[in-house]
Amino acid sequence: MVTTKNTNHPTNSFLSEFVDRLLSGDALLPDSPRNVLEVVGVLKSYAVVLDAYSDNLIYIADHQFLQFFPFFKYFNGDVSPQKLFRHLWHDRINFEYAEYCLKAMLWHGGGGLDSYLDTQDFQERAQAVINAKFKYNPLVTGINRFFPEFLTEQLRVSAYYSGLGQFWRVMADMFFTLSDLYDIGKITTIPQVVKHIRDGLVNNAANPITYEVKIQNQVYEILPKSIGLTFLADTAVPYVEAVFFRGTPFQGTVSYNAQAYQVPVDQSRFQYGALYADPLPIGGAGIPPTLLMQDMRHYLPEYLHEIYRNSPRGEDDLRVQICMSFQKSMFCVTTAAITGLMPYPADTSKSEERKENEVFLQKWLKRMENSQLMAVNH
Numbered sequence: 334m335v336t337t338k339n340t341n342h343p344t345n346s347f348l349s350e351f352v353d354r355l356l357s358g359d360a361l362l363p364d365s366p367r368n369v370l371e372v373v374g375v376l377k378s379y380a381v382v383l384d385a386y387s388d389n390l391i392y393i394a395d396h397q398f399l400q401f402f403p404f405f406k407y408f409n410g411d412v413s414p415q416k417l418f419r420h421l422w423h424d425r426i427n428f429e430y431a432e433y434c435l436k437a438m439l440w441h442g443g444g445g446l447d448s449y450l451d452t453q454d455f456q457e458r459a460q461a462v463i464n465a466k467f468k469y470n471p472l473v474t475g476i477n478r479f480f481p482e483f484l485t486e487q488l489r490v491s492a493y494y495s496g497l498g499q500f501w502r503v504m505a506d507m508f509f510t511l512s513d514l515y516d517i518g519k520i521t522t523i524p525q526v527v528k529h530i531r532d533g534l535v536n537n538a539a540n541p542i543t544y545e546v547k548i549q550n551q552v553y554e555i556l557p558k559s560i561g562l563t564f565l566a567d568t569a570v571p572y573v574e575a576v577f578f579r580g581t582p583f584q585g586t587v588s589y590n591a592q593a594y595q596v597p598v599d600q601s602r603f604q605y606g607a608l609y610a611d612p613l614p615i616g617g618a619g620i621p622p623t624l625l626m627q628d629m630r631h632y633l634p635e636y637l638h639e640i641y642r643n644s645p646r647g648e649d650d651l652r653v654q655i656c657m658s659f660q661k662s663m664f665c666v667t668t669a670a671i672t673g674l675m676p677y678p679a680d681t682s683k684s685e686e687r688k689e690n691e692v693f694l695q696k697w698l699k700r701m702e703n704s705q706l707m708a709v710n711h
Contacts, residue, residue, distance in 0.1 A: 351706075352694045356679050356687070360668040362661050362709055364523040371658040372526055372665055373515040374637030379659065380508035381632040382625065383501045386431040390498030398491040398546055399466050399484060427624035431497070437575045439493050441600055444571035445562050446496050446542065450489045458555055459488045465548045492556055495544040500568035503540065507533040512634070523665065530669035538565035573670050577663060578700060580605035585619040607663045608704040612656035626652040629659070661709050671697045 351361065362368055389409055396410060397403040405412050407420065407428045419425055449455055463484045467473040477484050511529050514520040520529060541563060544556035556562060582605050587595040597603060607622075615623050630651055633641070641647075641654045672679060675693055677686035 348695065348698045348702075351698050352691055355668065355672055355694055356690060358524055358679060360523045360527045361664040361706060362523055362668070366521075368523055368661060369515075369521065369526065370636065370640070372523065372662040373512055373520065374634045375629065375655060375658040376508040376662050377512035377634050378629040378632040378637075378655075379662070380505045380512065382426065382628045383505035383508070385426045385628075386428065387498045387501040387505055389426075389428050390431055390435070390494045390501070394491045394495035394498060394544060395546060399463070399487055427628050430621055430624040430628070431501075433581075433621040433624075434572075434576050435490075435493050435497050437579070437581050438497060438571055439490060440581065441575040441579050441603075442571070443574050445560075445567040446492065446556075447571065449556070449560055449562065450492060454560070455489075455555070456485065458553065458557075459485045462488060462546060462548065462553045462555065465551065465553065488555060491546075492544055495556070496542050496562075496568050497572070499540075499542055500564065500572060503533070503537045503564060527665050527669045527672070530666055531673045534565060534569060534669060534673050538563060538569075540564035542567055569670070570674075573667065576606055577608050577667055578606045579603035580607065580609070583620055586614070604703055607660060608667060608701060608706070610656075610660065610705070612653050612660060615652045615656045616650075622656065623652060626655045626659070629655055660705060664706070664709055 354360070362372070389407060392409045393403070393406050397406045400406075407425070408416060463477060467477070473484075507530060510533075511520060511526065514529065520526060541558050541561075542556060543554070543558050543562070545552050545554045547553075562568075579600065580603060582589075582596055582603075587593075589596060610622070614620050615626055617623065633655070637658070641651055644650075644654060671694065675690050677683075677690055679690065681687055681690070
């Protein structure tokens with residue numbers, strides 16, 4: 334799943350068409366029974382994986398913080414010879430992909446979580462945790478004096494573990510419900526899929542993002558509720574920005590040599606996210622989303638798996654087919670996110686408000702010129 338240069342850039346009229354579609358209640362992805370089936374089916378399997386990712390990220394944040402060598406961080410506290418063998422045999426969920434997304438968020442930043450982690454208040458809270466954790470460890474205490482940001486940075490990472498885990502908890506439940514509604518015939522169109530996701534984002538927008546740890550029966554608040562971090566503004570929007578739009582270039586697919594100019598100096602110009610990726614390299618070594626597709630293949634609904642089996646290549650390119658469906662679903666999630674953030678309702682009758690909505694949408698669509706938007710529409 335790597336970024337390729339899209340030579341078929343959308344024209345201005347094409348972008349205008351998408352603005353009109355979004356304002357009229359349609360989505361970036363065309364509405365068809367096949368697209369609905371693919372999007373709902375792949376999001377059902379994604380929900381199962383997100384459920385596991387969320388549990389593990391929160392476990393790591395709560396129980397593996399300030400651990401220098403967390404060998405068993407993927408075991409969720411349940412370590413046994415049988416589980417260790419399955420882990421070594423790679424018969425497990427690939428939690429490494431969850432950490433890849435976490436690192437993208439940490440690197441690109443954005444939102445109140447990123448801002449708070451640079452404040453003096455966080456520094457003081459982090460130092461209190463460090464002092465309590467290593468009260469009887471003079472070696473680590475001494476190292477902390479010489480490198481005062483080292484352990485604090487580990488707690489910043491732990492805060493992102495918890496924040497992303499809480500975000501994915503909401504999204505997993507949302508996608509499970511979507512699948513249930515599809516199964517009973519209450520979701521039949523792409524606009525209905527988008528509305529379900531948008532309603533979920535809006536309904537959970539004000540959910541507090543908090544994080545606390547326990548050391549010797551003493552609770553320490555690292556992200557207290559009083560600082561006002563919330564689901565939508567401080568985890569959902571930064572996630573969309575970091576993972577859907579910017580992403581990170583995969584080693585072995587581009588040159589990190591500054592003289593090659595293949596990686597932009599400006600992070601805001603990164604276009605390696607899920608919306609820009611070419612699904613074809615999925616399955617290759619060093620392509621992180623391969624891990625996600627490998628996880629999702631185990632939980633595909635039978636109705637979707639049957640379509641993949643009946644494709645020209647059958648299951649020989651199953652991960653690629655899953656990735657293509659997954660990319661369609663991400664354009665639906667993106668539609669829900671950007672229409673939910675519009676300054677005014679899409680059906681406003683006031684010309685000034687409609688104009689502001691158009692300008693807002695044009696800015697987002699301009700960023701998608703090099704994305705796979707045209708590909709999923711054909």
